[in-house]
Amino acid sequence: SAVLFYDDCENEWSLTDWYPKPYTNIIEVSPEKARAGSSSYKFTQKPYPTSNSHVELLLNARNSPIYIQNFPYNKEFWIGYRLYLPADFETPYRPSNHGATMQFHSAGDACDNSVSNGPTGTFFYTPTQGQWRIYTQGVSAKCTNTSKDRVHSSYATYTPGKWHDIVIHFKFDYRADNNPFFKVWVDGVLVKDDYGINCWNDAKGPRFHIGIYSQTSSGLTVYYDEIRIGDSNSSYAEVAPKGSAPAPVEPSFMEPPNTLRLKGASSSQ
Secondary structure: OOEEEEEOOOOOOOOOOEEEEOOOOEEEEEOOOOOOOOOEEEEEEOOOOOOOOEEEEEEOOOOOOOOOOOOOOOOEEEEEEEEEEOOOOOOOOOOOOOOEEEEEEEEOOHHHOOOOOOEEEEEEEOOOOOEEEEEEEEOOOOOOOOOOOEEEEEEEEOOOOEEEEEEEEEEOOOOHHHOOEEEEEEOOEEEEEEEOOOOOOOOEEEEEEEEEEOOOOOOEEEEEEEEEEEOOOOOHHHHOOOOOOOOOOOOOOOOOOOOOOOOOOOOOO
16 A cells, blocks of 8 residues: 655645645644644634635645646545644635635636636535535536536535544546546545545646635634655544544445436435
């Protein structure tokens, strides 16, 4: 098995690992919260609209033996990390721009200049305090945003004032025949188990972003720690933050359901 990328969040990131986009906000190494070691990455989004609604790190991972700055299609990967939401964290949901805390975003082609398909996978916040909407969507045609082949939502709970262990197992593809999938565990509980088209038909696959996206008048803070990425030979146990609960035993990931949830067929949109 292989861990392709690991960041313990103890020291300031390098451009080899991440591309920072603080905009008018703040990204820093902070001793305020830590689950492993003595520090974590702290993202502070100042009150909106006096500041930008985004503050994020984009994965570069230039030393990875496999190119994962944009995740290649039809290949399995694992990601694990820890996320802390302060005790006074308030849901950043706004109908015009849903708050989010992680996203896989498309990398557009030249023909996508007028197309805005947005993220292919996201941890959105809902109007309900303490609830994430884990969202995936995909399009099989090139250079279009007129319709989505698939939109799928699952829901998970979060608790302000504690660390959450997140593990994601996925294979991105815009071709249903390749059986793409997207699975998420939160604190050892499988909360998303989705099969079907889950990205855009672009020259490059989605890119991994961490941070906070919101339009709150009070601003928000989140912390990330222990970020690992593994290839298809990795596992939940290998990428999960140390001390995580083991994943539930389940059937092989290579045996998807017989029926793919295609456009118009999902009851969980």
